[in-house]
Amino acid sequence: MRTFLILLGKELRAFFLSPVAWVVLALFMVITGQSFSLSIGLLREKPSDFSIVRWTFFPQWFWYYYFFLFPLITMRLFAEEQRQGTLESLLTAPVRAWQVLLAKYGSAVIFYCVLWLPALLYFGLLHWVMRGEVEIPLGALGGSYLILLATGLFHLALGCLASALTRNQIIAAILGYALILLHFLAGTFLMYLSQENPDRMRPVLDQAVTMRHMDYFTLGLIDSRPLAYYVSGAVLILLITHQVLEYRRWKA
């Protein structure tokens, strides 16, 4: 456990001491802040079926930036160690490969969570400015954060895998992006399929459709099945990543 914490500390420091992280954080605040202020404007003009939470977290352009986030966070993790050769000094110290993997993944998850924290402040501010006259749907807010965390766990694992496969950060980023997009598009395709044969396929196919999960959770409908889907998916991808790291040494 001590070894894991030492590794985690080093990874977190690497995140928060790198300019890339702060650029990502700043950009992300601009995007979510913009979404928030636009959704306030939108709701002031006319009533909407969707809550302010929904408009803030999932505007139409959400999918455009959401997927870019993960490769930016994860591309460095293993690719850089392999390029510098530091994976060798790391793995010849008395540490296990899975401790290294979990520390890197853990630091990425923590950074991802930090990215979403400022958005909470927006709602707090709104509540304070309006002196409680605006209703913030807490269920929808909780649901949104839960699904963002769950999909994040899964997508960050995919990014880790991509980074372990290459020593080039750019390739790691593109590969990670491709894997994440592939999963998303497959889900969208399944949604289309299930619309064709609603009765038989829907119960099974719906479990893999990210877009639909987002819809439910942002309404405050919390369903354990997608959570189980993403978490077990993340575990599976991390197991594969561990195998990739070990295999590279066996093959070398």
Add this chain to the structure above:
Amino acid sequence: MMIDVQNLTKRFAGRTAVNGISFQVQPGEIVGFLGPNGAGKSTTMRMLTGYLPPTSGAAYIKGHDVFHDSLRARREIGFMPENVPLYEDMRVVEYLTFRAALKGVKIREVRSSVDRAMEYCGLGEVRKKMIGTLSKGFRQRVGLADALVHRPRLLILDEPTNGLDPNQIRQVRSLIAQLAGEHTILLSTHILSEVEMSCRRVIIINKGTIRADDTPEALAENLQSSGTVTVELRAGPEEVSEQIQGMAAVRRLAASQLEGGWHRYELRVEPGEEIRLEMAELAQARGWPLRELTQHRATLEDVFVELTQRE
């Protein structure tokens, strides 16, 4: 026994890098690991440090199997990999603190361990500098400090002087000499004079197999090509070769002309024979002016070339 290697083999796709080598290293020994590029030195060291798993065979560090009991074996080792990979964006003191903690130094002792390693390697003046901005010599010293920060009994150094200038090589060498007392050291290098100076034992490896394992002096003595005598005389080759034919110990003679009627003769002599006295008497008897008469001992370099280039 500090290191016990038994029939260690490593095969990569279509290529055998290390082919069934066995050797032992006793505590306190300083062993030089020599061989041309691609001979399997780094691969062997990477197997000893648990980075690469062996294809077959076994290796033990203080009795711990490097594959099955890898963590315990790795705790005994301070390893400096080839080309000294370091985190460019960490400060020297930060990096060493991280490494000390990672290698299991107790929290209360981390600071003193890091200070000791930095003092040992002369890193005081760069302690707050980014590793990425350091010169090659300092990087090498950071690597060395990293290898010994947790006071391991065994140091495995893969080309510790690679790419350094002569002054820096001298510094690293004296560092290694200081470490010799309390550590067992296995180091690989290309610089043979360095091995002669700092190692009491040499293992020469070529194409994945061990070709020699002895003290540098014993290796040089046993070498077939030992014994060259250089003579400079003011006498023509015909005359000299005619006289030298009579000496049984001389196997070959090569002559080259120098300025002012002087000639240099290289005499290849049977191992263990002494002909200098005979040569001096001959020159005196014939009235040849003589200005040089030198016996060359075989150097480790001769041994190295002989063992790694023969086939």
